[in-house]
Amino acid sequence: MTEAISSPGAATVDPQDDKTPVVEFNDVSIAFELKPVLKNISFSVERGQTLIILGPAGCGKSVLLKLANGLLAPDSGSIRIFGQEITTMPERDLYALRAHIGMVFQESALFDSLDVADNVAYRLHEEHVPEDQAHTRVVEALKFVELEQAIAKFPSELSGGMRRRVSIARAIISNPDLILYDSPTGGLDPITSTTIIELVMKQRDVSHTTSLLVTHRLQDAFTLATHRYDPEQGMKPIPKDGPEQAVDRYDAAHGMAPIPKNGPERGIDPGTKFLMLNECHVVFHGATEELVHSRDPWIREFLD
Amino acid sequence: MALQSPDALLKQWILAIQDYSILCASAISALFTRPRYWADIITQMDSIGVGSLPIIVLTGFFTGCVLALQSATALTSFGAVSMTGSLVSLSMVKELGPVLTGLMVSGRNAAGMASEIGSMKVTEQLDAMRALGTDPIRKLVAPRLFATVFMLFFLTIIADAFGIAGGALMSVTILGLNASTYLHDSYRGLVHGDIVQGLTKPVFSAFIIATVGCYCGMKTTGGTQGVGRATTQAVVISSVFIIIVDLLVTRAMIGIFGS
Numbered sequence: 001m002t003e004a005i006s007s008p009g010a011a012t013v014d015p016q017d018d019k020t021p022v023v024e025f026n027d028v029s030i031a032f033e034l035k036p037v038l039k040n041i042s043f044s045v046e047r048g049q050t051l052i053i054l055g056p057a058g059c060g061k062s063v064l065l066k067l068a069n070g071l072l073a074p075d076s077g078s079i080r081i082f083g084q085e086i087t088t089m090p091e092r093d094l095y096a097l098r099a100h101i102g103m104v105f106q107e108s109a110l111f112d113s114l115d116v117a118d119n120v121a122y123r124l125h126e127e128h129v130p131e132d133q134a135h136t137r138v139v140e141a142l143k144f145v146e147l148e149q150a151i152a153k154f155p156s157e158l159s160g161g162m163r164r165r166v167s168i169a170r171a172i173i174s175n176p177d178l179i180l181y182d183s184p185t186g187g188l189d190p191i192t193s194t195t196i197i198e199l200v201m202k203q204r205d206v207s208h209t210t211s212l213l214v215t216h217r218l219q220d221a222f223t224l225a226t227h228r229y230d231p232e233q234g235m236k237p238i239p240k241d242g243p244e245q246a247v248d249r250y251d252a253a254h255g256m257a258p259i260p261k262n263g264p265e266r267g268i269d270p271g272t273k274f275l276m277l278n279e280c281h282v283v284f285h286g287a288t289e290e291l292v293h294s295r296d297p298w299i300r301e302f303l304d
Numbered sequence: 305m306a307l308q309s310p311d312a313l314l315k316q317w318i319l320a321i322q323d324y325s326i327l328c329a330s331a332i333s334a335l336f337t338r339p340r341y342w343a344d345i346i347t348q349m350d351s352i353g354v355g356s357l358p359i360i361v362l363t364g365f366f367t368g369c370v371l372a373l374q375s376a377t378a379l380t381s382f383g384a385v386s387m388t389g390s391l392v393s394l395s396m397v398k399e400l401g402p403v404l405t406g407l408m409v410s411g412r413n414a415a416g417m418a419s420e421i422g423s424m425k426v427t428e429q430l431d432a433m434r435a436l437g438t439d440p441i442r443k444l445v446a447p448r449l450f451a452t453v454f455m456l457f458f459l460t461i462i463a464d465a466f467g468i469a470g471g472a473l474m475s476v477t478i479l480g481l482n483a484s485t486y487l488h489d490s491y492r493g494l495v496h497g498d499i500v501q502g503l504t505k506p507v508f509s510a511f512i513i514a515t516v517g518c519y520c521g522m523k524t525t526g527g528t529q530g531v532g533r534a535t536t537q538a539v540v541i542s543s544v545f546i547i548i549v550d551l552l553v554t555r556a557m558i559g560i561f562g563s
Binding site: 066069071091095096098099101103105106107109110111112122123126170 | 427428429431432433434435436437438439
């Protein structure tokens with residue numbers, strides 16, 4: 001993805017520009033029916049970083065992601081994506097910008113009238129990519145999430161975890177420069193959640209895509225911060241003689257490895273940062289170590 | 305349910321009118337600009353037009369039958385039972401054909417649009433569509449609007465024809481009228497203005513059905529219960545508006561054609 005985004009009336013922006021933050025929120029506030037959801041939110045995400053957004057339920061985490069994709073407009077403040085102001089951007093130009101952004105929704109949001117192949121290829125079909133080329137890319141994306149056997153199935157025939165993986169395949173098919181994950185492990189059992197987190201990690205460590213990840217599971221957040229995808233191992237399916245309900249799960253422990261504590265990174269991925277929200281405000285923004293050693297009583301209580 | 309203050313209610317209505325107007329304007333402009341979703345337009349034409357054919361044929365036919373029988377009772381007292389054909393054709397073409405077709409398609413398709421788009425809204429599929437670079441108004445609303453306007457026009461003609469045929473069947477078999485006289489009378493009873501009036505109404509009805517159905521769907525909130533509420537609202541609002549607009553068009557046409 002190297003082409004620049006250009007839109008009438010807006011400056012041409014290069015998503016590959018390393019100096020400009022990929023996401024930049026400046027004093028953003030939004031309220032629904034006079035009830036404030038986010039107040040004076042400011043933060044930025046540099047290229048290649050993964051920002052994990054934590055917070056109690058209903059504190060506006062998903063709203064924040066929708067703001068970052070221009071699906072919602074803030075009441076005040078400025079949001080810059082790839083250096084381009086999106087709060088005043090016409091919807092038509094936003095569609096061009098979104099070609100560089102992948103999004104994984106909370107409940108997958110797959111189109112239930114389309115099969116897996118058409119769901120994953122949706123963006124390619126919209127861009128009129130030739131069918132054979134689109135099919136190759138769909139197979140490639142489904143291989144990434146280890147679901148190529150489900151290509152002809154409909155979303156209603158898939159388990160929750162499989163739907164989430166198809167949703168990831170749909171988000172990464174166009175090699176986006178930014179991925180927004182809205183609670184990708186929400187409502188899933190621990191084994192399937194680890195599989196999903198491993199895919200997020202794989203995308204982070206293989207493609208080095210900038211990402212924002214909303215989660216309420218601390219365990220997932222710290223796994224991401226302390227592990228690295230191990231290309232040697234990859235994801236291995238549970239053996240066929242395993243329990244029947246586990247056929248769509250993968251032995252996640254094989255695909256990721258803890259970052260060595262005695263190495264230069266001291267067991268923590270330097271590109272993974274945390275943002276914590278509570279009662280409409282940012283209560284923490286920083287690296288993993290700072291979060292773990294924070295003395296803020298609310299953060300301590302949340303972490304414990 | 306808590307009572308709302310009158311000014312909050314008024315603001316809510318004004319906001320709804322504003323949103324509805326924006327949706328209509330965007331859908332119309334999407335029909336005249338690229339990209340257009342021809343495959344979706346054809347699918348919707350099949351679903352709205354061909355799918356509604358049985359219900360329209362049956363409604364039109366039996367309405368024509370009833371109309372012939374009822375009007376004959378009244379006309380007999382004036383010794384004018386031979387005018388049945390003219391009365392049935394005028395009533396069907398000017399009023400009952402367009403209105404009944406509109407109401408039937410509203411019950412069938414406005415409800416369908418509201419529930420389909422409403423379900424997509426509550427499961428975030430509309431947001432996913434926008435996130436994947438597709439304008440839902442262009443992809444979902446514009447094809448439904450075009451397909452409804454195009455197909456309702458022809459469905460009304462079919463309903464009119466079957467209504468007149470139903471009237472003919474009753475007139476010939478029960479009232480003992482001559483088939484040729486009935487049809488000749490039906491034809492002679494209609495003037496240019498009647499046809500124009502009868503074929504203008506479905507254009508307005510179709511616009512109401514598609515835009516109200518899609519609007520209610522796109523504004524759905526509150527999960528499956530919300531989808532049910534949106535569906536009911538779509539049918540109620542579109543049916544009432546079809547009848548109100550029918551009155552306005554009728555008055556306008558009387559002003560233009562004098563009858």
